[in-house]
Amino acid sequence: MGMPDAEGHGPPEGLPDLPPEWGRVVVPDDASTLAEEARQVRRELRRVRRQAIWRRRLGPVGRPSVGLPMLVLLVAVLITLTGLAAVTWPRSSRSGGAPTVLPYPTAPVGPLPALDLVGPDDAPVPLRSLLPAMIVLVDACPCAEQVRTAAAAAPPEVTVVTVTQDRSAGVATAPGVRPLADPAGGLRSYLHLSAHPGTAAALLVDRQGTLVRVVPELGPAADYRDDLARLAG
Incomplete structure (x- = not known):
């Protein structure tokens, strides 16, 4: 077993020897007192996992990656093609025949004046x-x-x-x-x-x-x- 610390406390019963730089290790009787520390550890682990995922997608840090620029270029091309299609797409007449062109749309339809x-x-x-x-x-x-x-x-x-x-x-x-x-x-x-x-x-x-x-x-x-x-x- 490990050596006792300055206060004469040795490592907890049943635990292997711990590095002396860790100092005194205290195992609480109630594990709920460690909930906050557990949340911090889980949060740090999630952050590390997210960084690893993005490194795999974008390539190693320090090496130029073409993934993100290509994605931006692809989105721009899709938006441009969609706009062109909306403008140039042929529109069929609802009546099934040729579209009606009204050269004089302001001409009123109603009672004529008493001329x-x-x-x-x-x-x-x-x-x-x-x-x-x-x-x-x-x-x-x-x-x-x-x-x-x-x-x-x-x-x-x-x-x-x-x-x-x-x-x-x-x-x-x-x-x-x-x-x-x-x-x-x-x-x-x-x-x-x-x-x-x-x-x-x-x-x-x-x-x-x-x-x-x-x-x-x-x-x-x-x-x-x-x-x-x-x-x-």
């Missing part, structure tokens, strides 16, 4: 006296062929009106079409419709004076024939 247009004899013509009507704005394009097509497609109950800003342009371009003028540009101003050379816009207005549809560029009759039938109903 007076001007006839060939310079007499005022109340707009509401022509309803239901298909009003074709021909101040940017005579578009005679499109106007004739509209007149042929319109039911007898629907008045087809051509409107220009020039008072002297009140000449009918097709049988049954009523030419009128809007010198003040009240219709375009109310609808926020700009004149585009080579195109004629059309307004479909029901009996109550409600603008039910704006056709920004008058084309084939198939594009608006169903709307004309509803106006006549």
